Amino acid sequence: MSHDKIRARREALGPHALIRGDALNVMRRMEGDSVDVVVTSPPYNIGVAYRTYRDRREEDDYIGWMRVICAQIARVLKPDGSFFLNIAGSSAQPWLPFELITQLRDLFVLQNHIVWIKSVSIEEKTYGHFKPVNSTRFINHNHEHVFHLTHKGDVPLQRLAAGVPFTDKTNINRRRHAVDRRCRGNTWFIPYETVRHRKQKFLHPGTFPVALPTACMTLHGYDENTVLLDPFMGTGTSLVAAQELGVTGVGIDIDTRYVAVARRRLRVALGQAEPGDEDEMLSEPAMSAEGDGEPLV
Template sequence: MIELLHGDCLDVLPTLPDGGFDAVVTSPPYNLGIGYRTFEDTAPRAEFLGWCVRWALELKRVLADDGSFFLNVGAAPKNPLMPHQLLLALTDGPEPLFTLQNTFHWVKSITVETRKGEQISAGHFKPINSKRFVNDCHEYVFHLTKRGDIPVDRRAAGVPYQDKSNIARWGHTGGQDLRCRGNTWFIPYDTIQSRDSDRPHPATFPVALVEQCVRLHGKGGETRLIDPFLGIGSSAVASIRMKLERFTGIELDDEYLAFARERCAEEEVPSA
């Protein structure tokens, strides 16, 4: 079931049942002055963090006890502490909301050197013109859980061994050509022709990022997924492609929601 809801997540989340979801994958506004259509992304830091705690409380309520909360947060060169301040707001103090279980680095663009000495560059990034800062080519994905002891399916989100001899050499492989991917995920954006028509939102994540999180959580098609900041619907599209049991997305902006519905329709599954 695909359910796309229009409204403020602080109004919609309280209407949803306790423990009704297995996983959250979302990317809230970063409070970095990003030009959203409806949301004002320039609140004082303390006010922003307090707002985040309010919706995180609701997410904790609707998340199953063995659920996973994948929180994608980016930074800006002039404001590098914001992701960590948000993380501390959700995990620190005498009664923390969540426990940080894993930290993933979503790498958007990278240059690697092959064994033959060739340099290969892949991915997309937004270049900056600065004498102080380098181009920012990654964002964080914080994996939060209620207790910090939730099993994950490392191989479902894994990669084949480069050196196949390791399959037999290491007993933990079980003879399978698949290893844990680790905490660096190179997931580039798809190349687009027009931002206005292909990606009319200033801060999106790729469908593949959501798919990776769902695989890692390990419940497969039985996953009940929620995204309280739906945007243009990448998490909804991932849910359709992975044939998840249930997806609920919440979006404040009517135009972003309309675009998300169009994307769902293109996947040939009607949205609620």
């Protein structure tokens, strides 16, 4: 079925909205200047095995599609909003993230470029999630990009709220800092929790840890009126982070099964369901093509 023919369905959970539908079509119907923060990780176009999306377009086609998506994000993002775009290339396709970001220069200003480090080796010890690569040409790919995009490049950030304590406490008084916090910088070490089975990733090939959208929202700043949008919600990690921070989340995904998993995870975060094993989450009834929620209006 063409994505253009899929009727979007909306479901409310607490203050949040889960929308099963095509991200582009849904965002076209959203009110302009209505979102404070966008945190999303779209398909990377590197052959990831999603359930309902073929992650292997011609590069020009993919970049053109993503540009149209980002134009809609620019329309719904408030003038002082932040768009955090998590994307990665691969060892065989290292240029793709940079080819994409240069095509967005007339839509956004690249205010910050954050490197999300998933694994790092310090001396003889490795920290974080290390995924072996069987290659004689490439070294392991242990990072991804988080491009912080804004309308004009002048959005004030909560650098200390998203920061870290000083290691050398003498710096606090010596440099006249008001609190024991310093800017975290543009390299973020955020490892995955160790998993031993794909079910622990909810059978989704491209999840990210809750700590990543949490760090993005904390850096931008938030309050009880903040609205977060994730147009490629997947299994709902950004919405779980939104719930934990007390902000409103709007999540969109084309895949009925992933929406069902996001629904279950969000219900657990809201205290409406008890944490269960992965089999229980994956057995949640999926939202059908006709939908079991209300039509998007």
